Amino acid sequence: MFIINHIKISFLFVLIYSLNAQEINTTKETELFSLKAELKNAITENDSINIGLTNIKLADFFNSISLFKEATHYYQEYLGLHLPKDSSFVKVQNQLALINLELKQYRLAEQHALQALSTSEHINYKKGEATSNALLGSVSEKRSNYNEALKFQEKSLSLFSLLKDSTGIAITxxxxxSIYEDLEQYQKALNYFNIANRFAKNxxxxxxxxxxxxxxxxNRKTKKYNDAIRFTEQALESAKSANNQSQLVSALKDLSRTYADMGNFEEAYKYLxxxxxANEEELIQNNNEIVSALQILHDVKENENKVQLLNKQNEINKVQQSIALITTSTIFLALLALFLYWKKRRKHEKHILEYKQQLLQADLDKKAAKEIALNREIDIKVSSLTNYSLHIAHKNKMLSDISKTLSKLKNRNSELVSKKLKDIVKDIEADLENNNEWTELMSYFGQIHPNFFSTLKxxxxxxxxxxxxxxxxxxxxxxxxxxIADILHITPDSVRIARYRLRKKLPLESKDDLQDYLLNLQLD
Structure with missing residues (x-):
């Protein structure tokens, strides 16, 4: 019944989102047509300043719908105009740095941020300088260069403070x-997050x-569970109000972890x-957004091609009329006109072929989007498998502790109680030796890594x-x-001995790490 209801909810979510997406797509298409017309007029008038500004508007448009390739193209078109290096130049370089940071192209992100920083310092553009330092700090953090990251972020914070930019102060x-959280200096991290929360009101x-x-x-990591629940529930309600699926998923995951750490596994399971x-709904929403963005691009290109085809068709009609007039004069002119017509027709067919190729490319882009969605689904399954493994570990540890406690009690009571306690211990130990969960776990593992065991053998x-x-x-x-010791119901020393024996059976050098070798094992 739960699965059926969940399918119904997912279907309604897709239906409602599709209806809203149709209205949004119409607005976006109109906006894109308007911007392209504006660019065409600027090119016709040879107005380099308006060409540059319109390229930035088009880049910002594509950036807003997560079409980073198209956004990067128009930002680069602006840079190719070699206009004066002003605040617009800084904005473009910072936007390119942000896009490459999102795409994990850290070298390119750093190059663009450094160019933006150099220009900002040269023209005394403090906001651009602050943004560039923040981006360079984020690049350093991704590379685990935490001291360098802190240096850039602190420089950015001082500049945003000078500008009294509350949002910039909150972000920095x-x-x-986040850097101090990565360094596991949780109190410092909490202090900065609290400051960010105060400045983020608007x-x-x-x-x-x-x-x-x-x-x-x-707060969860520092075992302040009540505070952790209070703030995470605030984030959850805000995410619901803002319809932010990504933050909603993050809040639910954190609540599940917090209740699990508290030992309230019923609540933890509910939030999990x-x-x-929510993960499934986010996946559906992200897929629909990607498809909608590609559909907008496809529709605009299709309409542009239709206009071009219509113009070509008008040209052909004019040529045909000219041919009719020329053929009444002389055969030579008629043959010449026919030759020109054939040449134009061939060019027209070439344009039709290019249009078909563009349609094929759009279809390939849709398939690529589906592949991305499947990869996200695999990530979710991997997460589920790991959670299941930790569940087995917790269950085995709990049963083991109960077994030890009951074993201690059996000699302190009467003969009947002692016998009863022995039976309970026997049942618990039998449950610990039950292999059904191992069968289920290995089945999950086999779905995600189907060739792991065969390759290992x-x-x-x-x-x-x-x-x-x-x-x-x-x-x-x-x-x-x-x-692993908790899951296998053995001591950590036994795990160490088992790992040592396993190394001998694998083609490992003495300096090789066993876990790294298995994690990087190439599967056929």
Whole structure:
């Protein structure tokens, strides 16, 4: 019943989003047509300044619908005009840095941010300088150069403070807090997140929600669970109000983790289940947004091609009329006119072929979007598998603790109670040896890494036992020795010995790390 209801909800979500997307697409198409017409007029008038500004508007338009390739094209078109290096030049360089940072092209992001910073300092453009420093700090953080990242972010913070830019101050404080969170200096991180929260009152919703989620997560990591729940629930409600699926998923995930850390697994499971539903809705929304953006681009190109075809058709009609007049004069002129007509017709057919190729490219882009969606679905399954593994670890540890406690009690009571306690211990230990969960876990693992065990069997020096195969699977899931010990119901020393014996059966050098080798094992 839950699955059927969930399918109905997903269908309604897609239906409502599709109706809204149709209205949005119409508006976006109109805006894009207007901008392209504006660019055409500027080119016709040879007005380089308006050409540059319109290229920036077109780039900003495509950036807003996440078509980064098209956005980058128009930003580069602006840079190719070699206009004076003013605040617009700084904005374009910072936007290109932000796009490349989003695409994890850190070298390019750094180059554009440095060019923006140099120009900002030269023309004394403080806001551009502040933004460039913040971007360079983010690049350094992604590269794990935390000291350098802090240096850039602190420079950015001082500039935004000088400008009294509350949103800039909030963003930079959040960036610094994230760096200290990566360094596991949680109190410092919390202080910066709290400052960011104070300055973000009039900032965009996305920023405010992200800051609340960060504050909640820091409180969870420092075991202040009530504060963690309070801030994360605020982020959850704000995400619902702003219809921000990404932040909604993040808030649900953090609430699930917090309740799990508190030992309230019923609430943790409820929020984890809600996160799974929100993940699916986010996936649907993201897919629809990608398809809508591609549809807008496709429709505009199609309409442009139709106009071109119509113009070509008018030209052909004019040529045909000319041919009719020329043929009444002389045969020579008629043959010449026919030759010109054939040449133009061939050119027209070439344009039709190019149009068909553009349609094919648009179809390929849609398929690429579907592939991205499938990769996201795989990521969700990997997350589910890891959560299931940790669930087994927790369950085994809990049963083991109960078994030890009952074993201690059995000699302190009467003979009847002692016998009863022995039976309970026996049942619990039998449950711990139950392999059904291992079968289910290995089934999940096989769906995600179907060729892992077959590849492993081909490269080992000696046949692996079933327990060694389980150890390989858990190492592939990137679990620690303590987590593996809990799952296998053995001591950490036993895990260390098992790892040592496993190394001998694998083609490893003495300096090679066993877990890194299994994580990077190439599957056929």
């Amino acid at each position: 404080n959040e960036n610094i807090g 900032s965009p919703w996305d920023l405010k929600i992200n800051i609340l989620n960060n504050i909640g997560d820091i 289940n809600n996160q799974y539903i 081909q490269i080992v020096n000696d046949k692996l036992s079933s327990s060694e195969m389980r150890l390989c699977m858990l190492l592939r899931l990137n679990l620690s020795s303590k987590e």
